[in-house]
């Protein structure tokens with residue numbers, strides 16, 4: 001018997017880039033996070049070959065979950081082809097052998113910044129959101145030890161104070177992204193910088209959502225079929241962006257979240273923010289066989 | 305109504321709202337409080353005077369459950385609070401304080417969020433107690449500021465931009481927003497100029513008259529105590545050296561320190 005038969009062949013790095021102990025820590029923290037929905041779990045946050053602030057938190061979660069049979073989709077501002085999304089996706093497939101996709105329906109792991117795809121996610125899919133600032137209490141309590149006590153006491157009055165002042169100043173709630181939301185009736189989380197449009201997609205969703213902040217070293221989760229309720233006043237209902245009446249100038253899609261593109265003429269046109277959905281719609285219109293899955297919204301209304 | 309008329313029926317029923325006894329508190333070698341007892345009847349105003357460092361603020365912080373003494377007990381005669389309040393945990397204390405106790409600090413920075421709007425500061429109180437209707441929050445915040453005689457045109461300005469007298473009124477509005485059973489005032493007029501002082505005291509007196517709020521007011525100014533309080537407690541070196549009806553104590557002080565205090569004032 002030689003030593004070589006007892007050991008694995010040499011490799012330049014561990015499978016999925018992170019070493020076994022790092023992954024074990026991540027898995028434990030992910031399980032904890034799932035056990036206490038919306039509660040922030042601290043983790044070590046290892047070095048990965050992109051800069052902090054560019055999605056290292058999400059990347060570490062994805063690297064932990066990934067396997068050769070995985071199919072990964074990475075989006076940045078709704079687009080699959082932006083430099084950051086493309087390089088993260090390529091890196092993921094290189095270190096794991098997982099397949100890459102742009103199609104929400106094909107993906108098993110979706111890593112995202114700013115958006116949740118417009119097609120409904122299924123219970124066999126995992127959504128990984130990159131979070132820049134995981135602490136919803138930071139704007140009202142700069143002292144993080146006190147903020148943790150406030151979470152422990154479910155002392156969230158001050159978050160409504162922020163909304164109160166928006167109402168007083170602007171007559172409406174202006175909080176656009178990262179809208180603070182109560183998870184499972186207990187912990188308030190910031191759902192990463194997704195627009196208000198996307199927050200209701202997390203409520204009682206079929207898929208698992210993991211939210212991870214690499215720089216702040218915190219991760220939290222929304223397990224499947226968990227209540228996610230945006231903080232609102234009893235007499236001021238939650239409103240998503242008023243995009244229902246807009247039409248995408250390239251794909252003709254309507255009733256989805258749009259990006260506004262200013263024109264030289266001074267006006268502006270709109271473009272579906274979920275860019276691969278737009279591509280699929282164009283292909284379908286040209287007679288190609290493409291499948292568009294069931295959507296969260298229909299005519300600007302969230303489907304039950 | 306004279307003090308005696310107001311006190312008489314309570315003396316008959318004899319059930320105090322606040323009872324503290326055997327309170328001692330040391331900070332290292334400093335004895336801040338030594339075996340202090342205090343009793344306040346419903347609707348009454350208790351004044352606490354004493355020199356700087358005599359433990360007045362420390363005692364008031366205990367009444368607001370911000371600090372726990374080394375020994376001693378604290379009872380409030382409220383339906384939801386049987387037993388010694390110092391046994392409550394942080395969460396229960398916060399709930400109780402938000403709903404039942406209002407406090408105005410000498411230093412407005414301790415009591416207010418300087419960067420948030422004044423009406424928001426008042427609304428925060430109501431939010432902690434669970435109010436979630438914007439219209440109600442707005443109306444109640446406005447009502448409390450009005451009762452504190454705060455100029456409503458400035459209700460959405462942050463306290464940072466307000467004068468000292470107005471800041472004290474915001475604190476007061478916040479303290480009374482939930483109609484507390486007990487209102488604690490720590491030198492509420494110190495640092496204000498004399499005319500503003502008189503106006504704030506007027507507001508306090510009117511509140512006391514209209515709502516019969518039970519108050520504990522700390523001041524080193526005998527004039528403030530004389531105007532506001534029914535009974536007075538004189539503290540020195542962490543001990544209560546004399547206690548009684550205001551008129552009685554100031555007319556005929558028994559303890560040498562009180563005599564000194566009263567004569568120095570006159």
Ligand SMILES: Nc1ncnc2c1ncn2[C@@H]1O[C@H](COP(=O)(O)OP(=O)(O)OP(=O)(O)O)[C@@H](O)[C@H]1O
Nearest residue numbers: 331334335336355356357358359360361362363524
């Ligand atoms: N947190 C603390 N740590 C250490 N010592 C303290 C603390 N709080 C109070 N003390 C001490 O306890 C004593 C009583 O202080 P306290 O603030 O109650 O006095 P006071 O009667 O309110 O005085 P003043 O009239 O100046 O406000 C002082 O000697 C003070 O230094």
Ligand SMILES: [Mg+2]
Nearest residue numbers: 360361362490
């Ligand atoms: Mg003091």
